[in-house]
Amino acid sequence: MKISSRQIQKQNTRKKIIDTAYRVFSEKGFSVPSSVIAAEAGVSHGSIFAHFPTMNDLLNSLLSDFGDKIGTSLHVLAKKCDSVENLLKEHLKVLEEYEAFYSRFISERDRLPDEAKNAFAMIQSTAAFHFSSVIEHEIEKGTVKKLPTHILFNTWLGLVHYYLMNKDFFSDSNESVIKRYGPELISAYLKLIKNESEVY
């Protein structure tokens, strides 16, 4: 079926609104009014509501796209990892790519609607899936301490999220916290979880 120029224009406007919302939410947080997003996107305020009847619809649509993108990136990069060190590097590589938005997301998650919370759970479940398969293999080999998988995963996530959520204390500019501290976090985390003879 041929798509009319009107439909193409409609799709373009929808994409422009989502892309702008992604940028504005990354910079200012999720409580930004729709009028700001409309002004930044260069569309009328009414146009936003023609595409997304409520701000939650816009947010859910954006987070669903974001969850798909970050989930696929994590999957593609993590799949080939054969060591926990490589897996952590790949995890940080993906988070760095989406750092500003991801930081806002984890900081404001509990104030967002249920669907947004689901997007968060889906992203972490994808990360946990790859993390568990690699780390459980290392536990079997004796290279990683015998600790419950969820404790190992949550400790790693807690460490990374602490730096992201307190970025203003860890960085005095717009530089990436992950880029700056990532190698130190990986090295320290490995020292914590590796059996002594295996620490490098």
Place this chain on the structure above:
Amino acid sequence: MKKCIACGMPMEDISDFAANDPGKDYCVHCSRPDGEMQSFEEKKENLTRFIVRTQGFDENAARKIAEDMMRKLPAWKEYFD
């Protein structure tokens, strides 16, 4: 890239597909040993257990997340209509 209709996992390599069959729409993690796709209840329980084991969530919270994940997937659409 094809995605599993039952869990959403991207399926890239042949080993990702159920029974190593790229003609299948579901992945190795969503199939039974005989290659058939798991039932709705089996998948929900497996996902719940996976979330508890890997992320340590409360079991009821994990079950809700599992249901919400499944709600978006084509294989389980009829269970949420």
